[in-house]
Every structure is written in C-alpha cells, then in structure tokens.
Amino acid sequence: MKQFDYVRPATVAEAVSAAAQPGAVYLAAGTNLLDLMKGGVSRPDRLVDVTHLHGLDQIETLADGSLRIGALVSNADLAHDANFAKSYPAVAEALLSGASAQLRNAATVGGNLLQRTRCAYFYDTASRCNKREPGSGCDARDGENRGHAVLGWSESCIATHPSDFCVPLVALDAVVEIEGRSGRREIALEELHRLPGQTPERESALEPGDLIVAVRLLAAARGFATHARYLKVRERTSYAFAVVSAAAALRIENGKIAEARLALGGVAAKPWRARAAEDVLRNVAPTADAFQEAAWRALTDAKPSGDNAFKIELARRIVVRALTLAAAGTPARIPALPASPFASTSGAIHA
Amino acid sequence: MNHSISLTVNGARREFVLDDPRVTLLDLLRERLHLTGTKKGCDRGQCGACTILVDGKRINSCLALAISHDGADILTIEGVARGDQLHPVQAAFIAHDGFQCGFCTPGQIMSAIGMMQEAQAGNDPERIRECMSGNLCRCGAYAGIVDAVQEAQGRMDETNQRRSA
Numbered sequence: 001m002k003q004f005d006y007v008r009p010a011t012v013a014e015a016v017s018a019a020a021q022p023g024a025v026y027l028a029a030g031t032n033l034l035d036l037m038k039g040g041v042s043r044p045d046r047l048v049d050v051t052h053l054h055g056l057d058q059i060e061t062l063a064d065g066s067l068r069i070g071a072l073v074s075n076a077d078l079a080h081d082a083n084f085a086k087s088y089p090a091v092a093e094a095l096l097s098g099a100s101a102q103l104r105n106a107a108t109v110g111g112n113l114l115q116r117t118r119c120a121y122f123y124d125t126a127s128r129c130n131k132r133e134p135g136s137g138c139d140a141r142d143g144e145n146r147g148h149a150v151l152g153w154s155e156s157c158i159a160t161h162p163s164d165f166c167v168p169l170v171a172l173d174a175v176v177e178i179e180g181r182s183g184r185r186e187i188a189l190e191e192l193h194r195l196p197g198q199t200p201e202r203e204s205a206l207e208p209g210d211l212i213v214a215v216r217l218l219a220a221a222r223g224f225a226t227h228a229r230y231l232k233v234r235e236r237t238s239y240a241f242a243v244v245s246a247a248a249a250l251r252i253e254n255g256k257i258a259e260a261r262l263a264l265g266g267v268a269a270k271p272w273r274a275r276a277a278e279d280v281l282r283n284v285a286p287t288a289d290a291f292q293e294a295a296w297r298a299l300t301d302a303k304p305s306g307d308n309a310f311k312i313e314l315a316r317r318i319v320v321r322a323l324t325l326a327a328a329g330t331p332a333r334i335p336a337l338p339a340s341p342f343a344s345t346s347g348a349i350h351a
Numbered sequence: 352m353n354h355s356i357s358l359t360v361n362g363a364r365r366e367f368v369l370d371d372p373r374v375t376l377l378d379l380l381r382e383r384l385h386l387t388g389t390k391k392g393c394d395r396g397q398c399g400a401c402t403i404l405v406d407g408k409r410i411n412s413c414l415a416l417a418i419s420h421d422g423a424d425i426l427t428i429e430g431v432a433r434g435d436q437l438h439p440v441q442a443a444f445i446a447h448d449g450f451q452c453g454f455c456t457p458g459q460i461m462s463a464i465g466m467m468q469e470a471q472a473g474n475d476p477e478r479i480r481e482c483m484s485g486n487l488c489r490c491g492a493y494a495g496i497v498d499a500v501q502e503a504q505g506r507m508d509e510t511n512q513r514r515s516a
Binding site for chain 2: 001003004005006027029030031034035038039047049051052076080099100101102103105106237238239336337338
C-alpha cells in the first residue's frame with residue numbers, strides 16, 4: 001500500500017476543502033477502498049476520514065413523508081431499521097443480499113453508492129484497463145468477460161457496477177444529497193453514475209471535493225411497499241456479486257398495474273432503469289404475458305460485450321420472475337436467503 | 352507524522368502511537384498487542400478469519416484502519432472466555448466438532464457471537480448459514496459449525512427465558 005496522509009476533518013466544510021485537493025479521497029468504512037489500496041489499484045496521496053463527522057448517521061422521516069438516510073448509516077443498520085424495511089422492502093432485501101454480515105456492519109450508504117467495479121482486469125494492475133489507467137486499453141474486451149456488461153458499454157470499457165442497493169434505489173427515484181465546494185445540491189441517483197463512453201475513468205457526476213451526505217427516498221415510493229422484490233442470480237447462494245439482478249415494484253389497483261418500476265443490476269456500468277418496460281406495464285393486468293413483454297422491452301438495446309450473450313436471456317427471465325414475485329406480494333419477512341432464486345419461500349416457479 | 356489513538360481491547364483501555372496510518376486493526380492486534388487469535392487469512396475481506404467485534408458489531412479487522420477507529424471498544428477471541436470458563440459458543444464448537452484445522456475458528460466464533468447479538472437468524476439453520484456466509488472454512492466443517500451455533504443460540508434463548516421468567 002502506498003504511503004498517504006491521514007486527515008480527520010471536524011466539519012463537512014473542512015472535509016470538502018481537504019478532499020478537493022488533487023490525490024485526495026474520502027475514507028468511510030474503507031471496505032472497498034482499503035482492498036483497492038492493498039492491491040495498488042487505488043493510490044491516493046491523502047485520505048480524508050469522514051467517519052467521525054457528526055450528523056451523517058441518522059435515518060429520519062421528513063415533514064413531506066420522505067425518508068432521509070445519512071451517508072454514514074451502515075448497510076446493516078439501514079436494512080434492519082423497521083420503518084425503512086416496511087416502507088421500502090425491496091431496498092432492504094437488496095441490502096441483505098449483498099456482501100457478508102461483517103461487511104454490511106461496516107459498509108456505509110455513501111460508500112455503497114461509490115464502490116468500484118469488480119472487473120478482474122481493473123483489479124489486476126498487470127492488465128490494461130482504461131478505467132484504472134486512461135488510454136491503456138481494455139484487456140477485458142478479449143478476456144474472461146462472461147460477467148461483463150450487456151447494456152451501455154463502450155469499446156473503452158465493459159465493466160459493470162456491482163451494487164445491489166442501487167438497483168431498487170434507482171427504480172424508486174432515490175435522490176442523492178451532495179455537499180460540494182459551492183454548497184449543497186441534489187441529483188437523482190439515476191444521474192450519479194456515468195456510462196463509460198470514451199472516459200470510463202470518470203465514473204460519476206461528482207466533482208473534486210463533493211461529499212455524498214444523504215440519500216432520500218420519496219414518500220410516493222412507499223406506495224409500492226406491498227408489491228416490491230429484489231431478485232439476484234449469483235454464482236453461489238450467498239456472499240457473491242450479481243451476475244444479473246432485478247428490482248421490481250408494482251402499484252396494483254383494482255386488479256391492474258397502476259404503476260410499475262423496474263431496474264436491473266449486473267448488466268451495465270450503472271444501475272439500469274428500464275423505463276420502456278415500465279411503460280408497457282401501465283394499466284394492464286399483472287399477467288405472465290405482460291411481464292414477458294416488459295422483459296423484452298427492458299433488454300431491447302442489449303448486446304453481448306464478449307462471452308456473455310447468456311446474460312441477456314438470463315436478464316429477461318429474471319425480470320419476468322421478479323415481476324411475478326412482486327405481483328404475488330412482498331413477504332411478511334425477508335426470506336432466509338434474501339433475493340435468492342433458490343429461497344424456499346420465493347413463491348414463484350422458474351420463468 | 353505520528354498519530355495517537357486510544358482503544359479499549361477486551362475490557363482494557365490502551366493507548367497507541369501510530370507512526371504509519373496504514374496499520375489495520377488486524378495488524379495492530381497481532382503485531383503490537385500479540386493477540387494472535389485473530390487470524391490473517393486473505394487480508395482482503397473475503398474469508399472472515401479476522402472477524403472481531405467493534406462496538407459490539409462483527410467486522411473484518413483486515414479492512415479497518417486502526418487510526419480511523421480511535422475510541423472504539425474491541426472484543427477479540429482472547430476476551431470471550433471468563434477465566435477457564437469457555438464462552439457458550441466456544442463450548443458448542445468443541446461439542447459439535449465445529450472445526451478441523453482450527454485456523455478459521457476464532458473468526459467463526461466471533462462471527463457467531465456477533466450474529467447472536469444481531470438476533471436476525473434465531474435457531475433457523477438456513478438463516479444461520481446465510482448469516483455466517485462471511486466466514487469460510489476450507490476444511491468444510493460447516494455442518495458442525497451450524498450445529499454449534501444452533502446449540503449456543505438455544506442455550507442463550509433458555510438463559511434469556513429464565514431471566515425474564
């Protein structure tokens with residue numbers, strides 16, 4: 001690990017100022033950053049430790065009914081917050097399907113949003129990677145790439161964003177609050193992550209010094225609470241990143257879908273909102289045919305980036321199954337194996 | 352630049368001067384305090400051998416910078432027994448052969464203690480397996496580990512019932 005300076009700011013303003021310097025990065029729990037630093041993938045000159053800042057670890061219901069989640073709330077504390085889990089169950093299920101209990105206890109909300117891809121070529125400093133070293137090339141393009149992107153990728157980069165948490169968040173129109181050099185601003189989570197294009201090293205809309213201070217879930221998103229699921233195919237049942245995942249949320253009135261939300265994980269460099277699929281589900285009955293049509297629409301633009309054509313068909317099936325599970329109703333308790341297609345209480349047969 | 356931090360480790364308050372901010376909690380415990388029960392397996396947060404409790408919660412100590420945990424209360428495997436009296440989870444691991452080579456065992460036990468405090472799994476073996484998935488055992492003693500955790504959980508439930516009765 002490269003030597004670095006350690007700074008512990010007393011206020012958010014001090015943090016933003018300290019992190020705006022070239023070579024500086026924020027340290028929250030460090031569950032991803034330390035791993036990257038140990039491997040020489042991240043080589044910061046300065047760590048700005050935000051874990052001792054006050055007021056960023058609260059979960060609060062605002063006057064308008066939305067839920068404001070501080071950036072330093074741990075993944076575990078959020079998932080087990082009763083009000084949150086009841087109001088936004090697919091988000092809780094996604095959180096509990098990610099990483100391990102130890103990592104969820106440490107990892108923060110803000111850190112989860114900004115975690116880096118797990119592309120093996122990004123992690124291997126002997127490989128060419130445009131994200132790690134702009135202009136060097138992409139060894140994933142002709143390498144072991146069965147897990148790579150099928151949507152939104154470019155010749156420069158075919159990496160995927162690994163977060164589970166972000167998938168239902170983007171489906172539910174979550175908002176990110178950012179403190180920067182010119183004050184406070186907020187953006188839709190959907191605008192936070194960037195597709196690679198020619199600049200895969202620029203992963204987010206954040207500017208130097210920008211600090212995510214909170215994520216907000218709107219009151220309207222509670223309307224999906226009774227029909228919301230997250231479903232995640234992994235190469236083992238627990239403690240693995242998604243090959244493909246989907247968050248599905250429905251608002252069902254009088255036997256018809258009044259509104260649908262759908263997002264995919266593991267398929268692109270950002271959590272992938274499938275609006276075209278949502279559109280075909282408006283004012284129709286929640287039937288297998290409707291879900292098949294939605295799945296087809298969600299993957300219309302998909303194309304393989306390597307040995308991963310299977311992910312397109314897999315994603316279609318996961319979409320159908322996630323929608324089927326959502327229509328069946330949110331279970332009273334999160335299944336023993338969260339988001340797993342093998343969960344004994346999943347309630348849906350293979351699509 | 353030197354940094355001074357203070358930690359409570361297994362009930363005793365300790366002061367440290369760190370001449371390098373790169374020191375992890377794992378390395379601090381092993382190299383400075385010679386508490387070598389906490390194991391360095393992968394050192395990358397993948398195996399769980401380094402699991403300790405920080406402020407009552409289980410984490411991977413290999414991915415935690417000591418300097419960032421100034422003021423924390425730490426419990427390691429060396430601090431769970433009361434003298435010669437084993438912690439119920441330790442006793443259950445012996446009773447159920449919850450190990451073979453033993454390298455992952457301190458992490459497994461600390462993880463199980465943390466899991467029981469989280470109270471999410473109860474006595475359900477499927478939930479116990481899921482909640483313990485952050486601890487790998489290359490000898491494959493998983494069946495014994497789940498049995499041990501179930502027994503320890505059952506004993507804790509009985510004790511709690513007796514207390515509340």
